[in-house]
Amino acid sequence: MKLGIVVNEGPYQHQSSDTAYLFAKAAIAKGHEVWRVFFYHDGVNNSSKLTEPPQDDRHIVNRWSKLAEEHKVDLVVCVAAALRRGIKDENLAQGFRISGLGQLTEAGIKCDRLITFGD
Protein backbone atom coordinates (compact mmCIF):
# COMPACT_ATOMS: atom_id res chain seq x y z
CA MET A 1 0.00 0.00 0.00
CA LYS A 2 1.11 3.53 -0.71
CA LEU A 3 1.02 5.51 2.52
CA GLY A 4 1.12 9.18 3.40
CA ILE A 5 1.84 10.34 6.95
CA VAL A 6 1.04 13.67 8.59
CA VAL A 7 2.94 14.74 11.72
CA ASN A 8 1.28 17.61 13.58
CA GLU A 9 3.33 17.83 16.78
CA GLY A 10 6.85 18.84 17.69
CA PRO A 11 9.59 16.39 18.72
CA TYR A 12 10.27 15.49 22.39
CA GLN A 13 7.30 17.54 23.63
CA HIS A 14 4.87 15.02 22.23
CA GLN A 15 4.75 11.31 21.41
CA SER A 16 3.28 11.70 17.94
CA SER A 17 6.54 12.15 16.03
CA ASP A 18 7.93 9.00 17.67
CA THR A 19 4.77 7.04 16.91
CA ALA A 20 4.70 8.26 13.32
CA TYR A 21 8.34 7.23 12.87
CA LEU A 22 7.82 3.79 14.40
CA PHE A 23 4.69 3.33 12.30
CA ALA A 24 6.60 4.30 9.15
CA LYS A 25 9.38 1.83 9.93
CA ALA A 26 6.93 -0.97 10.69
CA ALA A 27 4.97 -0.27 7.50
CA ILE A 28 8.13 -0.33 5.38
CA ALA A 29 9.23 -3.57 7.05
CA LYS A 30 5.88 -5.08 6.03
CA GLY A 31 6.52 -4.10 2.42
CA HIS A 32 4.41 -0.93 2.23
CA GLU A 33 5.65 2.25 0.63
CA VAL A 34 5.81 5.41 2.73
CA TRP A 35 5.52 7.89 -0.09
CA ARG A 36 5.59 11.11 1.87
CA VAL A 37 5.68 12.42 5.42
CA PHE A 38 4.18 15.88 5.73
CA PHE A 39 5.12 18.00 8.75
CA TYR A 40 2.54 20.54 9.81
CA HIS A 41 1.72 22.72 12.84
CA ASP A 42 4.52 22.28 15.45
CA GLY A 43 5.49 19.15 13.49
CA VAL A 44 7.74 21.39 11.39
CA ASN A 45 10.13 21.47 14.37
CA ASN A 46 11.05 17.87 13.55
CA SER A 47 13.17 19.23 10.70
CA SER A 48 15.58 21.55 12.51
CA LYS A 49 19.21 20.53 12.14
CA LEU A 50 19.99 22.66 15.21
CA THR A 51 18.33 20.00 17.36
CA GLU A 52 20.74 18.55 19.93
CA PRO A 53 19.17 16.10 22.39
CA PRO A 54 21.24 14.67 25.27
CA GLN A 55 23.49 11.83 24.10
CA ASP A 56 21.56 9.10 25.87
CA ASP A 57 18.30 10.08 24.13
CA ARG A 58 17.03 9.23 20.66
CA HIS A 59 17.80 11.80 17.96
CA ILE A 60 14.37 12.33 16.42
CA VAL A 61 15.52 14.63 13.61
CA ASN A 62 18.43 12.45 12.49
CA ARG A 63 16.18 9.40 12.66
CA TRP A 64 13.83 10.96 10.08
CA SER A 65 16.81 11.95 7.91
CA LYS A 66 18.10 8.38 7.98
CA LEU A 67 14.68 7.00 7.08
CA ALA A 68 14.51 9.37 4.12
CA GLU A 69 17.93 8.33 2.92
CA GLU A 70 17.44 4.59 3.31
CA HIS A 71 13.90 4.31 1.98
CA LYS A 72 13.54 7.36 -0.27
CA VAL A 73 10.79 8.82 1.90
CA ASP A 74 9.84 12.35 0.86
CA LEU A 75 9.95 14.52 4.00
CA VAL A 76 8.01 17.72 3.35
CA VAL A 77 7.79 20.65 5.75
CA CYS A 78 4.93 23.13 5.33
CA VAL A 79 6.37 26.50 4.37
CA ALA A 80 3.78 28.68 6.12
CA ALA A 81 3.97 26.71 9.36
CA ALA A 82 7.79 26.59 9.12
CA LEU A 83 8.29 30.32 8.62
CA ARG A 84 6.02 31.05 11.59
CA ARG A 85 8.30 28.92 13.74
CA GLY A 86 11.73 29.95 12.45
CA ILE A 87 12.40 26.94 10.23
CA LYS A 88 14.13 27.88 6.97
CA ASP A 89 16.28 26.19 4.34
CA GLU A 90 19.38 27.31 6.25
CA ASN A 91 18.52 25.25 9.34
CA LEU A 92 16.80 22.37 7.59
CA ALA A 93 18.16 18.88 8.34
CA GLN A 94 19.22 16.42 5.63
CA GLY A 95 16.42 14.77 3.67
CA PHE A 96 13.77 17.38 4.45
CA ARG A 97 12.43 19.94 2.00
CA ILE A 98 10.20 22.96 2.51
CA SER A 99 7.14 23.21 0.30
CA GLY A 100 3.50 24.24 0.23
CA LEU A 101 0.34 22.79 1.71
CA GLY A 102 -0.56 21.52 -1.74
CA GLN A 103 1.88 18.69 -1.01
CA LEU A 104 -0.40 17.54 1.80
CA THR A 105 -3.43 17.58 -0.48
CA GLU A 106 -1.43 15.73 -3.12
CA ALA A 107 -0.54 13.05 -0.57
CA GLY A 108 -4.25 12.69 0.20
CA ILE A 109 -5.02 12.25 -3.48
CA LYS A 110 -2.17 9.92 -4.44
CA CYS A 111 -1.86 7.68 -1.38
CA ASP A 112 -4.08 4.74 -0.56
CA ARG A 113 -4.13 5.88 3.07
CA LEU A 114 -3.23 9.15 4.78
CA ILE A 115 -2.51 8.71 8.47
CA THR A 116 -2.40 11.65 10.89
CA PHE A 117 -0.34 11.72 14.09
CA GLY A 118 -1.16 14.48 16.54
CA ASP A 119 -3.55 15.75 19.19
Next chain:
Amino acid sequence: MSEIKKFMFVNRKAPYGTIYALESLEVVLITAAFDQDVSLAFVDDGVYQLKKGQQTKGIETKNFSPTYRALEDYDVEKLYVMKESLDARGLSEDDMVVPVTVLSGAEMGALMDQQDVVLSF
Protein backbone atom coordinates in the same frame (compact mmCIF):
# COMPACT_ATOMS: atom_id res chain seq x y z
CA MET B 1 -4.27 16.04 -11.18
CA SER B 2 -7.69 15.04 -12.41
CA GLU B 3 -8.57 12.59 -9.65
CA ILE B 4 -11.16 13.92 -7.23
CA LYS B 5 -11.34 12.55 -3.73
CA LYS B 6 -13.68 13.27 -0.86
CA PHE B 7 -11.75 15.19 1.80
CA MET B 8 -13.25 15.85 5.20
CA PHE B 9 -11.59 18.21 7.64
CA VAL B 10 -12.62 17.53 11.20
CA ASN B 11 -12.27 20.55 13.46
CA ARG B 12 -12.28 19.61 17.12
CA LYS B 13 -10.59 22.49 18.89
CA ALA B 14 -11.47 25.99 20.05
CA PRO B 15 -10.40 28.72 17.59
CA TYR B 16 -7.87 30.33 19.91
CA GLY B 17 -5.51 28.92 22.52
CA THR B 18 -3.84 26.68 19.95
CA ILE B 19 -3.12 27.22 16.27
CA TYR B 20 -4.84 24.04 15.01
CA ALA B 21 -8.04 25.77 13.85
CA LEU B 22 -6.30 28.53 11.92
CA GLU B 23 -3.83 26.19 10.24
CA SER B 24 -6.62 23.73 9.45
CA LEU B 25 -8.44 26.46 7.58
CA GLU B 26 -5.31 27.05 5.51
CA VAL B 27 -5.31 23.39 4.35
CA VAL B 28 -9.02 23.59 3.58
CA LEU B 29 -8.48 26.54 1.24
CA ILE B 30 -5.55 24.84 -0.53
CA THR B 31 -7.44 21.57 -0.92
CA ALA B 32 -10.43 23.43 -2.36
CA ALA B 33 -8.05 25.10 -4.82
CA PHE B 34 -7.07 21.58 -5.95
CA ASP B 35 -10.73 21.08 -6.97
CA GLN B 36 -11.32 18.31 -4.48
CA ASP B 37 -14.66 17.42 -2.91
CA VAL B 38 -14.22 19.21 0.43
CA SER B 39 -16.41 19.10 3.50
CA LEU B 40 -15.86 20.40 7.02
CA ALA B 41 -17.03 18.86 10.25
CA PHE B 42 -17.17 20.76 13.53
CA VAL B 43 -17.29 18.69 16.69
CA ASP B 44 -16.43 19.12 20.38
CA ASP B 45 -14.90 22.58 21.05
CA GLY B 46 -14.51 22.92 17.27
CA VAL B 47 -18.07 24.31 17.16
CA TYR B 48 -16.72 27.49 18.81
CA GLN B 49 -14.78 28.19 15.59
CA LEU B 50 -18.06 29.19 13.94
CA LYS B 51 -19.45 31.21 16.86
CA LYS B 52 -20.73 34.63 15.92
CA GLY B 53 -19.32 37.74 17.58
CA GLN B 54 -15.72 36.66 18.19
CA GLN B 55 -13.61 39.44 19.70
CA THR B 56 -9.90 38.75 19.86
CA LYS B 57 -8.43 42.18 20.53
CA GLY B 58 -7.78 41.36 24.18
CA ILE B 59 -5.54 38.40 23.28
CA GLU B 60 -3.80 40.28 20.45
CA THR B 61 -4.66 37.50 18.02
CA LYS B 62 -6.24 37.83 14.59
CA ASN B 63 -9.96 37.05 14.48
CA PHE B 64 -10.07 34.68 11.52
CA SER B 65 -13.76 33.79 11.76
CA PRO B 66 -14.65 36.00 8.73
CA THR B 67 -12.63 33.52 6.63
CA TYR B 68 -15.39 30.93 7.11
CA ARG B 69 -17.71 33.27 5.25
CA ALA B 70 -15.26 33.31 2.33
CA LEU B 71 -15.36 29.50 1.97
CA GLU B 72 -18.32 29.86 -0.37
CA ASP B 73 -16.06 31.60 -2.88
CA TYR B 74 -13.91 28.46 -2.90
CA ASP B 75 -17.01 26.29 -3.49
CA VAL B 76 -16.71 24.88 0.01
CA GLU B 77 -20.33 24.73 1.04
CA LYS B 78 -20.59 21.49 2.99
CA LEU B 79 -20.22 22.48 6.63
CA TYR B 80 -21.49 20.01 9.21
CA VAL B 81 -21.86 20.74 12.90
CA MET B 82 -22.53 18.06 15.48
CA LYS B 83 -25.72 18.59 17.45
CA GLU B 84 -24.48 17.06 20.69
CA SER B 85 -21.47 19.41 20.67
CA LEU B 86 -23.71 22.45 20.18
CA ASP B 87 -26.13 21.30 22.89
CA ALA B 88 -23.37 20.63 25.41
CA ARG B 89 -22.15 24.21 24.98
CA GLY B 90 -25.53 25.93 24.99
CA LEU B 91 -25.19 26.87 21.33
CA SER B 92 -27.57 26.53 18.40
CA GLU B 93 -27.49 26.81 14.62
CA ASP B 94 -28.40 30.53 14.97
CA ASP B 95 -25.06 31.19 16.72
CA MET B 96 -23.07 30.12 13.67
CA VAL B 97 -21.41 32.69 11.36
CA VAL B 98 -22.28 30.69 8.23
CA PRO B 99 -25.09 28.37 7.14
CA VAL B 100 -24.42 24.86 8.43
CA THR B 101 -26.06 21.45 8.47
CA VAL B 102 -26.57 20.12 11.98
CA LEU B 103 -26.06 16.37 12.31
CA SER B 104 -26.25 13.91 15.17
CA GLY B 105 -23.08 12.12 16.19
CA ALA B 106 -24.31 8.95 14.46
CA GLU B 107 -25.04 10.84 11.23
CA MET B 108 -21.63 12.51 11.41
CA GLY B 109 -20.00 9.12 11.84
CA ALA B 110 -21.83 7.75 8.80
CA LEU B 111 -20.68 10.75 6.75
CA MET B 112 -17.06 10.26 7.83
CA ASP B 113 -17.33 6.66 6.69
CA GLN B 114 -18.06 7.87 3.14
CA GLN B 115 -14.88 9.97 2.88
CA ASP B 116 -11.65 9.04 1.12
CA VAL B 117 -9.46 11.25 3.30
CA VAL B 118 -10.26 12.46 6.81
CA LEU B 119 -7.91 15.02 8.33
CA SER B 120 -8.52 15.81 11.95
CA PHE B 121 -7.31 18.99 13.59
